[in-house]
Structures are given as C-alpha cells and as structure tokens.
Amino acid sequence: MKQQLKSLTQTQGFAVLTLVLGILVIWYIAALLMNGNQMINMLERTGQSWTYIQVLQGAYSIQRPPLPVPHQVAMELYQSVFNQAVTSRRSLVYHSMITLESTLLGFALGSLLGILIAVGIVHNRTLDASLMPWVIASQTVPILAIAPIVVVVLGSMNLTGVLPKAMISMYLSFFPVVIGMVKGLRSADKLHTELMITYNASAQQMFWKLRWFSAQPYLFASLKIAISAALVGAIVAELPTGAQGGLGARLLSGSYYGQTVQIWAALVISALLGWALITLVGMAERLVLNRRGLRG
Amino acid sequence: MHAVKLQPETSSPTKPHRLMIGIDDLSLVFETNDGPVHALSHINLDIHQGDFVSFIGPSGCGKTTLLRVIADLEQQTSGTIHVGGTSPQDARLNRLYGYVFQAPALFPWRTIASNCALPMEISAQPKSHRQAQIDKYLTMVGLQDFKHKFPWQLSGGMQQRASIARALCLEPELLLMDEPFGALDEITRDHLNMELLKIWKATGKTLVFVTHSIPEAVLLSTHIVVMSPRPGRIIKVIESPLPRDKTLALRDSEAFHALAAEIRQALASDHQID
Structure with a gap:
C-alpha cells in the first residue's frame, strides 16, 4: 500500500496536479483579498449590517471583480464558446x-x-x-x-x-x-x-x-x-x-x-x-x- | 632519403602499368598562428593502375593530407601532381575517384539505398541505372537486405560498408580510403579487409588506403608507403612480396611477419634520426 502510494506520488501527473492545485489555492486567496475590499465597500454603502459570510460569497460572484476566480472564467468560457452561435459577436x-x-x-x-x-x-x-x-x-x-x-x-x-x-x-x-x-x-x-x-x-x-x-x-x-x-x-x-x-x-x-x-x-x-x-x-x-x- | 620513386616505369612487364597518380617534389605548408606547419615535404610518388597502395605512419605524418591533395580537398604549396593524367581538380570535376572517409558520412535523412544513389543523382544518371548499381554494390558489400533501412538502424561496420558501396556505385577508377576501418573493432575490421580485397580483385580498381595499422597495411597492399612526421615525408616505399590473392591465414606466414618487421624497422629507424 505504501509502495503504491509512493509510486503514485512520483508520477508526472501527480506533480502537475499538485502544482495546479497550489495555483488555484493561491488564486482564490488572492481573489478574496482583492475582491473582498470592493465587496465590503459595497456593503457599507447600503448602510446595513453585514457579515463576513456575505463578503465571502460576494467576493467570488460580483459582476466585475478586479480578479475573477477560475470558476467564473470557466463559466464565461463555456457560455461564450458553446452557448453562442459561432457567427455571433459574443462567441x-x-x-x-x-x-x-x-x-x-x-x-x-x-x-x-x-x-x-x-x-x-x-x-x-x-x-x-x-x-x-x-x-x-x-x-x-x-x-x-x-x-x-x-x-x-x-x-x-x-x-x-x-x-x-x-x-x-x-x-x-x-x-x-x-x-x-x-x-x-x-x-x-x-x-x-x-x-x-x-x-x-x-x-x-x-x-x-x-x-x-x-x-x-x-x-x-x-x-x-x-x-x-x-x-x-x-x-x-x-x-x-x-x-x-x-x-x-x-x-x-x-x-x-x-x-x-x-x-x-x-x-x-x-x-x-x-x-x-x-x-x-x-x-x-x-x-x-x-x-x-x-x-x- | 626524401626522393623515393615507387618503381621504375617497367617493373612488371606482365601487366599494363598505366600511371594513375604521379607526384613530383610536392610540398604543402599550412600557415598557422604558431608559424608554418610542414604537412608534406618533397613528396615523390608514382602509383600505377591496379595497385593497392597503403600510406602508413604515426599521426601527423601527413598521410591523410596527401590523400586529400590527391582528392583536391587540399592544394599543394609547391611541386606537381597528376591524377589520371590530369590535375587533381580536373580528376575531381570528372568524378574520377571515389573517396571513403574515416567516418561513414551517410546522410541520416536518406535510406541506405538512397545514400548510395546520391552521387549518381548528382551526376544525373538515369534512375534505372542507379537502381541497378545500388543493387549490385549493396549485394557486393552484403547489405542488400538493409537497403531500405536508415543509417542509425545499422551498426558502425555496416554503415562503413554502405559508404564503400556508395563510393563504388559511381564506378570510379580510383578509390581513395582514409582509415575507413579505423573506428571498428578488430573482428569487424578483419572481415571488411577481406571484403575489400575481394572487391579490389573483382573490379581491378586502383586503391589508395591510409592506415596506421601495420598488419592491415601488410594484409592489403601491393605497395606500402612508410611516412614520418615533422615534416611529413615518405621515408620508404616497400613493394610487397606477398601474392595478390590473399587470405587471413597469410598473417601467420613467414613472409607476412618479415614484411611487417620491415615496416616496423623503417618506422623505428626514422624515430632514431629524430
């Protein structure tokens, strides 16, 4: 079992996967820091009380974030590649x-x-x-x-x-x-x-x-x-x-x-x-x- | 000791002896940053049609340079040289000789057959003729089954055989070979030596062969030109007493050892003079 795990961790795929995961983690943290401030500003302006949960949710879903997160980009890619006619300006x-x-x-x-x-x-x-x-x-x-x-x-x-x-x-x-x-x-x-x-x-x-x-x-x-x-x-x-x-x-x-x-x-x-x-x-x-x- | 004539013009009345290569008082000096290097000094040598002549000597004795002068790959500083009755340049332009390098020098992007076709493509020979020549000479060197292989798929010895077949395909009167078996192991070398002798006997070509192996020179040659470095010069030309029909068994004979000893002495005697 240990042997198998060892051989698995030494494959190229594993190394690539680790790297990608690392980048994603850093990306989401950076997005939270960059977009979070904007989110807090928006919530303050409403004058109502807000929670950090709202900030967290908003940071990953606002319309024009300073740093979009990968799943937003992926969604946009999907929309503009598959859900548009190839003759459309939106495609x-x-x-x-x-x-x-x-x-x-x-x-x-x-x-x-x-x-x-x-x-x-x-x-x-x-x-x-x-x-x-x-x-x-x-x-x-x-x-x-x-x-x-x-x-x-x-x-x-x-x-x-x-x-x-x-x-x-x-x-x-x-x-x-x-x-x-x-x-x-x-x-x-x-x-x-x-x-x-x-x-x-x-x-x-x-x-x-x-x-x-x-x-x-x-x-x-x-x-x-x-x-x-x-x-x-x-x-x-x-x-x-x-x-x-x-x-x-x-x-x-x-x-x-x-x-x-x-x-x-x-x-x-x-x-x-x-x-x-x-x-x-x-x-x-x-x-x-x-x-x-x-x-x- | 400088001027050595290979043999008088009428040494052997039994066979026609057209002069193939005539070299008269030829010298070649390379100008380098460390001053002039006397690669060849006052060379006199006659090589006749049908001869198998070996140049032997330590490295730096000018044996390869002399072969390259014959091939018009280098030009002499002084003296004269004739190849097939013309200048080396004309001989090259008329494709009189085939040159076999120390390395096989096959084009890696061409198959063995296509490599052999190269010189014939360049001299614009018809395709049917090319194909016949390739089959003939690849069979002669035992590579008929490998004609569609690429060079890297063949061993070093097979590659060198292919390069010999390539040289033969143009049917040159004169074959110039620069240590063609130098990089090969002894067993392969023995084998190729015997094949070369067979080809030489079958085609009656004139062969000039550079080597630094005494047994190889003795086994192959009708004439052995012993050379010495600094300046590169001929110290002795030995006509082999061995028959033209040679076998590997000949190497154990008295005459073989005597000839080898004579070459060794010639090389050593020069060393003492230095």
Whole structure:
C-alpha cells in the first residue's frame, strides 16, 4: 500500500496536479483579498449590517471583480464558446477564427520571408553584412508603435481586413526563422560537405540535397517560436486597428467596459490557441524528421 | 632519403602499368598562428593502375593530407601532381575517384539505398541505372537486405560498408580510403579487409588506403608507403612480396611477419634520426 502510494506520488501527473492545485489555492486567496475590499465597500454603502459570510460569497460572484476566480472564467468560457452561435459577436469561437486567420497567413508569409532572407544571407557575403543588422534592428522597434503605421499605410492603399494584421504577424514571425535558418543552413556536417565536393556537386545540389536537410531541425525549432510570435502579432494588431472582431478586439472591449471576466476568458482562449498551434508545428516536426530518420 | 620513386616505369612487364597518380617534389605548408606547419615535404610518388597502395605512419605524418591533395580537398604549396593524367581538380570535376572517409558520412535523412544513389543523382544518371548499381554494390558489400533501412538502424561496420558501396556505385577508377576501418573493432575490421580485397580483385580498381595499422597495411597492399612526421615525408616505399590473392591465414606466414618487421624497422629507424 505504501509502495503504491509512493509510486503514485512520483508520477508526472501527480506533480502537475499538485502544482495546479497550489495555483488555484493561491488564486482564490488572492481573489478574496482583492475582491473582498470592493465587496465590503459595497456593503457599507447600503448602510446595513453585514457579515463576513456575505463578503465571502460576494467576493467570488460580483459582476466585475478586479480578479475573477477560475470558476467564473470557466463559466464565461463555456457560455461564450458553446452557448453562442459561432457567427455571433459574443462567441469566442468567432473571435478566435478571425485571429487565427491572420495568425496563419502572417506565419506563412513570415516563414517564407525568413527562409528567403536566410538563404540570401548564407549564400551572399554582401547580404550577410548588409541585411543582418536590419533584421536585428527591426525587432528592437516596439511592435505597438509599428502596428498603427502599418495599418494606416496599407489602409491608404485600400488594403484592409486580414492583410494588415497578417503583415504585423509576419513582421514578428520572420525573425526567429531567419536566425534559425541561417544557423541551420550553416550547420551542414563538414564531412558531408566534403563528400559533396568530391562528387563535384553544384551549389544548387549542395543546397537541395544537403543544406536544406541539415537545416530542418533548426527550422522547426524556429517555426515553433514564429507561430507563437505570429499569434501575439495578430492580437496586438487588433488593438489599434479598431477591429470589430478578433481576440485582440475582445480584450480591448473587455477593458473598456471593465469586463474582467471577459478579458480573462479571451486570455485563456489565446493561450489555448497558442498551445494548439505550437503542438501542431511539433507534430509536423516529428512527422517530417522521423520520416527522414532524424530522431529528436 | 626524401626522393623515393615507387618503381621504375617497367617493373612488371606482365601487366599494363598505366600511371594513375604521379607526384613530383610536392610540398604543402599550412600557415598557422604558431608559424608554418610542414604537412608534406618533397613528396615523390608514382602509383600505377591496379595497385593497392597503403600510406602508413604515426599521426601527423601527413598521410591523410596527401590523400586529400590527391582528392583536391587540399592544394599543394609547391611541386606537381597528376591524377589520371590530369590535375587533381580536373580528376575531381570528372568524378574520377571515389573517396571513403574515416567516418561513414551517410546522410541520416536518406535510406541506405538512397545514400548510395546520391552521387549518381548528382551526376544525373538515369534512375534505372542507379537502381541497378545500388543493387549490385549493396549485394557486393552484403547489405542488400538493409537497403531500405536508415543509417542509425545499422551498426558502425555496416554503415562503413554502405559508404564503400556508395563510393563504388559511381564506378570510379580510383578509390581513395582514409582509415575507413579505423573506428571498428578488430573482428569487424578483419572481415571488411577481406571484403575489400575481394572487391579490389573483382573490379581491378586502383586503391589508395591510409592506415596506421601495420598488419592491415601488410594484409592489403601491393605497395606500402612508410611516412614520418615533422615534416611529413615518405621515408620508404616497400613493394610487397606477398601474392595478390590473399587470405587471413597469410598473417601467420613467414613472409607476412618479415614484411611487417620491415615496416616496423623503417618506422623505428626514422624515430632514431629524430
């Protein structure tokens, strides 16, 4: 019996469960402290006598609490995911799909751009010296400053909708791909490279038969970062564009109206979306690398 | 002691003896931060078609560097070298030789068959021909049943055999091998040595083979080039009196031991001079 208990406590699930429980406990205590004060103020204003039981009940159920508790967020999630038509403005599925669209478009464009820049940098010494500083400088500019400029510029060219948002996703996601691919394309094994030289392989053959494959593990590591950056980009892009839909718009309207529960629900959905996207890239990675015999 | 000719042009009238590799007063100096390193100093060597030539010597004697100069992976500082009647660069561009490295250097994302196909893909040979070559040479090295496996699924010895098959698939006249069995255990090495001899006899290729094992050099070679470090140079070229048809049992013979002793003495004599 002791043995069984011991082996149970050493499982990964047990560790995760303990951690989650710990966080929940801390969350509820913090919510009580933060929301309790507001509750007491409300009760005082009524002029009637109040009890701590009322405070306790109210702290976990008021409409716009400073810190919503998990079960409130879960309820809101359930309501806005399952109890709304997916075409409704109140549906988180609706907003997620809008954000997902620009995330995926931006990710695809950004990855392509990143790969092309990396190929240029690796094959051309001038590009290496001239392009890399700009690539790095591009990431030191705060994205919140860039986003409205992109939207205005593209808007003046009559480009609206998903494209401006995708551009901002692209802007964030090309960078990790450049860095990873440059490293990856230069990572070809010395012996493999010399072998190709003994075969009198052309530069193109060297790329498509050796460097491209050597770079793949690096590429997938970069793509995982890029897709989460693309999601952040899409959400950030929805903030200043006055977008009516998208998780960013949902976050913004939540903060306008003090709908903290709505903000938290949108946050949870963003996190789930990010997790799902990274998992998808991870699955693609395993599929490709396993088939190529590259384990890990 | 520097200039050693392998043999006069007409040493063996019984077989045609086209000159495959001619090296004349070749030197190679690497410039390093600690000053120049004389990797190769005044090398003179002729290697004829059909010969099995071993370079032997302690590490740092330049045996691998010499092989890399033949393969055009390094360029000499002075002197001349001809490979198959042309410069090493032309020989490489014409894919005259196959090179087998110390490590198998198989592409991990390709199967064994696909690895063997690589040089033939690069030289744009038709697919049917590629397939026939792969079958022929994988059978020759005993890996026919493993053609669809990935490199990591094979042992080190099998991987090295696959890399030899890959080199053979292009049917090069000249096979350059840099300590190909150096990382393998002795039993596997014996086995692969005999297989290599079989392939050499079957194909009539010229083989240049780098090793630091005296028994291996004696067992395989028609000619043994003994080299010495600082500066890297040839101290003796020994023509093997052993028959070309060799067996493992030969290793217990008088002639085998005598030849091994001669190599050992050559290596030791140089040591005393240092």
